[in-house]
Amino acid sequence: MTSKSSRKSIVANFGLLSAELENRLSSDAPAVPQQPAPASRVGAGVIGAAHRAIDDIKSERDRLKALVESGGGAIRELDPSKIDPSPFPDRLPDDLASDFETFRNSIRSEGQKVPIQVRKSPLSPDRYQVIYGHRRLQAARDLGIPVRAIEVEISDVELVIAQGIENADRQDLTWIERALFARRMDDAGVKPRDIKASLSIDDPELARMRAVYRAVPADVIEAIGRAAKVGRPRWAEFAKAFSEQAGLHAELRRVLAAAREKRLGSDQKFLAAFNALKPAAPSHKPGLKILGAAGEPLGTVLRTAKDIRISAETPAGTEFLRFVEAELPTLAERFTHEKSKI
Incomplete structure (x- = not known):
């Protein structure tokens, strides 16, 4: 099999993902026998159809990955300056620059082992958009070297599903990064069923994410950052306080600006922002005798x-x-x- 025909096979199979997802979600009966999904991959409340759709997409992605690793995929070297970010960013800046520096140094010394995945930019015929592999792309930019990449033809819906599944496998996105990813898909008009498939979540979890990202502006979330130690319950409390304390929003942004100047970590920024939303306790002035x-x-x-x-x-x-x-x-x-x- 030639590289060109193999790449077409990859492209064609990726093109089937969205149609397969829609067919499975609209059908009551499973098309193929299914194996029980690992509990860590999908929430307990996900309906059977979503289980089947997500498992099928993962199986297809794994098959394509095996094809690439066996040499059947067309890996190209691209100029990093011609590759734009995904239209659906899923990461907030890292707190520790040293973590990324270690990652970049490993590519400097050992080379880029795993290619990134890109598609042609819908906005410009001579540019690309990264589907996943943002850190590898940034490392290549910093090092001034070409980035090894696989090009596929993929729609926005297929992009977010592939990107979301790749992130689920890494399991290193924080809860708020996943919620912000859902928000960007929601804002772009991606259907709820595709958002759920991308993040491997169910209706209640999507509702909980929406309750947070519809209450808290994106610029506030981005100013706080990844907040690795802050889970859904605390973000839900934060969203409630933000909705109830409109008069403290300016103070909150002032506090976040000061936290950025002090180079505080994102968990500390979250705590400072949360404290800024607490109304001042009534002063205990001495009474008049x-x-x-x-x-x-x-x-x-x-x-x-x-x-x-x-x-x-x-x-x-x-x-x-x-x-x-x-x-x-x-x-x-x-x-x-x-x-x-x-």
Whole structure:
């Protein structure tokens, strides 16, 4: 088999993914016998049709990967400057530059072992878009060397499914990175069933992601970063606080800007942002002392914007409280009378 014909085979098979997914999701009966999927791959609540669709796509991707590794795929060397990011970014910046430096040095010393995957850019005929392999592409850019790549013909829907499955296999995306990936697909009009297939999630998990990314603007999430130690429950609490504390949004952005200047890690940025959404505790100002005619202490009065509180400190003060309580109807009547004169 020639390289050209093998590449066409890869392209053709990738082109079948979206149609296969739609057919499987619209059918009640499985087309082929299925093996139980590993529990770590798919959420417990995913319906049977989604299980079959995702498993079929993974099997197809694995078959194509084996074909490439056996030498049947056409691997080319491309100029990294002619390759644009995926239209659906799935990663936030790494906290530790040293991690990427180690990765880049391994490519410098050992070469690029695994090719990236690209497609022709829909926006420019002489450019490409990366499907997956963003870190390998960036390393090649930094090193000033060509990047080894496989070109396939693939639609947007097929791209996000392939990209999502590749990410699921790596299992190193944080919860918020996966949610942000879902948001970008949602904004681009990708159907919910394809978003779920791409991320191997079910309806409830997509709903939880939407509750967060529809409440919290993308620029705030990107300013916080990967937040590797922050899971869904804390992000859900953050989204709720963000929705309820609109008056603190400016302060939150100021705090994030300061955190960036201090080069804080993303987990620390999340904590700082969350604390910025907590309303200030009411100040405990000392109350005004109430004294009798002879200077004897009767109590303390503390007034806030919405209430007034009198506390007794002596037996005479207790009697004073009873007096005030008895006088309240008269005071209310006087208040109404005085207000009517205005």
